[in-house]
Amino acid sequence: MIVAATMARTSAAEYKIRYEFIRRLLALRGAKPVRLVNTKDLSTPPLKFEFINQYIYREGVHQPDPGTVEGCVSCRENMGAACGCEYTKLCECLEYAEVNVSKLTEGERVKLDKITRQGGSTLGLPKRFPYSREQGILVTAYLDSRYPIYECNERCICGPICKTRMVQHGRQVGLEIFKTATRGWGLRCTEGLRRGQFIDVYHGEIVTKEVANGRLEAAGKGKESYLFQLDKFDQVLEGRGALYEVDGEYFGGPTRFINHSCEPNCRQYVVSYNKNDPYLYDIAFFAIRDIPPFEELTFDYLDYDGAADEDGAKEEAADSIPCRCGAEQCRKWLWK
Numbered sequence: 001m002i003v004a005a006t007m008a009r010t011s012a013a014e015y016k017i018r019y020e021f022i023r024r025l026l027a028l029r030g031a032k033p034v035r036l037v038n039t040k041d042l043s044t045p046p047l048k049f050e051f052i053n054q055y056i057y058r059e060g061v062h063q064p065d066p067g068t069v070e071g072c073v074s075c076r077e078n079m080g081a082a083c084g085c086e087y088t089k090l091c092e093c094l095e096y097a098e099v100n101v102s103k104l105t106e107g108e109r110v111k112l113d114k115i116t117r118q119g120g121s122t123l124g125l126p127k128r129f130p131y132s133r134e135q136g137i138l139v140t141a142y143l144d145s146r147y148p149i150y151e152c153n154e155r156c157i158c159g160p161i162c163k164t165r166m167v168q169h170g171r172q173v174g175l176e177i178f179k180t181a182t183r184g185w186g187l188r189c190t191e192g193l194r195r196g197q198f199i200d201v202y203h204g205e206i207v208t209k210e211v212a213n214g215r216l217e218a219a220g221k222g223k224e225s226y227l228f229q230l231d232k233f234d235q236v237l238e239g240r241g242a243l244y245e246v247d248g249e250y251f252g253g254p255t256r257f258i259n260h261s262c263e264p265n266c267r268q269y270v271v272s273y274n275k276n277d278p279y280l281y282d283i284a285f286f287a288i289r290d291i292p293p294f295e296e297l298t299f300d301y302l303d304y305d306g307a308a309d310e311d312g313a314k315e316e317a318a319d320s321i322p323c324r325c326g327a328e329q330c331r332k333w334l335w336k
């Protein structure tokens, strides 16, 4: 009798928590729903977590400055006809995108050599366009490199059908937060994904490095799995100014539930809407191979997309967590 009463109370409490978590899930913006699925037990992810649709800027972080945003002015609203942003020599938003050396004329090659030696802008040279024009997926050159993706912005002349706007339109796929057998909660997509398809961005609180370090120290083991450093442009900054980190532990989106795999099917990429701001940008997840519906989404927690020394990022931490990704080439530890 006592056992039955306890169970009844427990499931009523769990039901309340589940109800509240699902209510919070409904606040998420996106073209399709994000569901919660648990076929393993009665638990629900903890309610210390809130879903958000944009970054929360904490103390000491400079908010994005609209005054520094420049739009493209040479492209045209109707696209195509050699005047859209995909004609990459024109688009000012692609100023810092990777030069497409395979498309350089002899004169442009000479110009690039001079810029490489003396510095200067590569504006006017052909750039690599990030998205395939027909299918709206990230092209192989970007999938395989760590080159930042520059999207057009609200100041641009090109308008909403511009093909350099994808991540800014938000998540287009349905997702499920589900209970795994061995690694807590995980994330999967309810539809098949193509290699290069955009999934969602990583949201959270933007905090200074000092605050992030303080939170790490206070939390101890495991905390760093929720922290993403925004240090992609560290080399450009040459040590000037403070770098920020995104903490997705208490505030974030569904991607905060993506587990690590040593042989992942997704990867994170830097997406900027303001080429003049090296501090704030989006971290966007794309499929790096075709993924069937309901296969768990994973990325490599040590696939470090920053400017710092890679070996430094891979140093063995004393508090490493054993990896349970199950991959044939598993490195056995999460942080090693």
Ligand SMILES: C[S@@+](CC[C@H](N)C(=O)[O-])C[C@H]1O[C@@H](n2cnc3c(N)ncnc32)[C@H](O)[C@@H]1O
Binding pocket: 182, 183, 184, 185, 186, 222, 223, 225, 226, 256, 257, 258, 259, 260, 261, 321, 322, 323, 324, 325, 334
């Ligand atoms: C960003 S969270 C992922 C969501 C998490 N599973 C949850 O339930 O909230 C990272 C944490 O998930 C767990 N995790 C993720 N990938 C793992 C793996 N391959 N092996 C073991 N634990 C993993 C670890 O506890 C890690 O600190």
